[in-house]
Amino acid sequence: MTSFAEIVLAPKEGSAFEMRAGQVIGITAQSGVSLVAFNARDLNERFDQARTKVYNMKLWLDLGDKLFSKLNNPMMTVVEDGFKPYGRHDLQLGHCAGDSADSAAVLRSLTQALAHWNIPAHSIPMPLNAFQSCEIDVVSGAITPVPVPLSSPVTLVLKAEMDLVVAVAECPAASAGNAAPVRIAVVES
Amino acid sequence: MRIIKQELAARNSGWSSQIARGQVLRLSARTIIDFVAFASNDYRNCFDQALTKEANRCIYLKRGHSMISRSGQRMLTVVDDGFEGLGTHDMQFGMCSRARHERSAAEGRLAEYLHADLKVPSHGCAENLTAACKPWGIPYVDIPSPVNLFQNMLIDQATGVMRRTQIRPEAPVDIDLVAEENLLVAFSACPDKASRTGGLEVRATILQP
Numbered sequence: 001m002t003s004f005a006e007i008v009l010a011p012k013e014g015s016a017f018e019m020r021a022g023q024v025i026g027i028t029a030q031s032g033v034s035l036v037a038f039n040a041r042d043l044n045e046r047f048d049q050a051r052t053k054v055y056n057m058k059l060w061l062d063l064g065d066k067l068f069s070k071l072n073n074p075m076m077t078v079v080e081d082g083f084k085p086y087g088r089h090d091l092q093l094g095h096c097a098g099d100s101a102d103s104a105a106v107l108r109s110l111t112q113a114l115a116h117w118n119i120p121a122h123s124i125p126m127p128l129n130a131f132q133s134c135e136i137d138v139v140s141g142a143i144t145p146v147p148v149p150l151s152s153p154v155t156l157v158l159k160a161e162m163d164l165v166v167a168v169a170e171c172p173a174a175s176a177g178n179a180a181p182v183r184i185a186v187v188e189s
Numbered sequence: 190m191r192i193i194k195q196e197l198a199a200r201n202s203g204w205s206s207q208i209a210r211g212q213v214l215r216l217s218a219r220t221i222i223d224f225v226a227f228a229s230n231d232y233r234n235c236f237d238q239a240l241t242k243e244a245n246r247c248i249y250l251k252r253g254h255s256m257i258s259r260s261g262q263r264m265l266t267v268v269d270d271g272f273e274g275l276g277t278h279d280m281q282f283g284m285c286s287r288a289r290h291e292r293s294a295a296e297g298r299l300a301e302y303l304h305a306d307l308k309v310p311s312h313g314c315a316e317n318l319t320a321a322c323k324p325w326g327i328p329y330v331d332i333p334s335p336v337n338l339f340q341n342m343l344i345d346q347a348t349g350v351m352r353r354t355q356i357r358p359e360a361p362v363d364i365d366l367v368a369e370e371n372l373l374v375a376f377s378a379c380p381d382k383a384s385r386t387g388g389l390e391v392r393a394t395i396l397q398p
């Protein structure tokens with residue numbers, strides 16, 4: 001696999017880039033990362049938390065599960081998940097998984113990163129909050145974000161199922177202590 | 190309370206209306222309702238599932254909870270809930286649609302709707318809400334994922350796997366929501382394929398306290 005793009009994100013920093021169908025993205029982090037995606041050929045087609053959960057009929061993502069768009073098309077597939085022993089990537093809450101102190105900053109970072117594609121803040125969907133876990137009591141419905149202290153960075157690998165514009169932002173709130181920078185690598189599979 | 194407006198939305202159809210701050214929206218049904226709201230002064234500021242779950246710290250919408258907009262404002266608050274004790278209102282799912290039903294059929298997954306024998310409807314909540322929002326200039330892509338009233342899901346605590354259930358009110362019950370702002374509200378009377386009825390009509394009443 002040859003990497004053609006490597007991005008390092010400082011705390012609360014965001015970045016956006018294009019991926020072609022079949023390429024894979026490796027996100028290596030010790031803190032939370034909010035990720036959103038758009039169909040590169042129709043930017044009105046956005047990642048959708050609800051459609052993703054309906055398609056998988058599950059609250060969260062396992063290996064092989066797909067991220068879906070509002071228009072019911074697969075956008076990405078989970079091909080590797082180093083976070084699995086520690087928690088579940090959040091698909092419930094807002095940017096930066098419910099820490100309102102940081103969600104505004106993270107949304108700003110995503111908006112800045114997506115300005116190149118003229119995508120305004122209100123068109124940025126609620127994200128996949130990678131490496132951010134929530135405890136959910138399915139009876140009472142109570143939901144509590146649970147920061148996962150990772151002693152070293154772990155990697156989530158997603159394969160693009162369509163040509164995409166992807167935006168990511170680092171969420172310091174979700175980490176415990178000093179987190180390593182987030183490293184993003186986009187590679188041909 | 191004085192009745193401002195009372196309308197019946199037929200099975201598998203959409204409905205929308207403006208509602209003033211302080212007024213109460215009463216939805217009466219024994220079927221799934223996909224319900225959304227938009228701030229009257231800026232339709233881009235619409236209901237948001239994620240921020241609602243975040244604010245209420247609950248994945249279900251319950252009495253006393255508020256529906257929250259994208260900009261973090263309270264839109265509507267549940268003041269009465271006839272479904273309480275029977276089931277929960279869902280905030281995981283989106284809207285059913287022709288596209289979704291076709292994908293399910295192609296993948297052999299229609300049984301997940303529990304009544305695969307029911308004819309696949311020609312349209313669903315996505316199409317109903319799109320039609321209901323069209324007069325206000327809001328396209329499908331900008332209609333948020335709804336709160337799915339009376340959609341009781343069974344969720345496995347360990348795996349997170351969700352299953353539809355047939356838990357519905359036996360006779361129509363009311364859910365009352367007070368508007369915290371001037372709003373455009375819209376819903377679809379779902380062609381509920383998980384229920385033997387295949388969806389039923391919904392009565393919408395706007396009340397002035």
Ligand SMILES: [Zn+2]
Nearest residue numbers: 285314379380
């Ligand atoms: Zn429906």
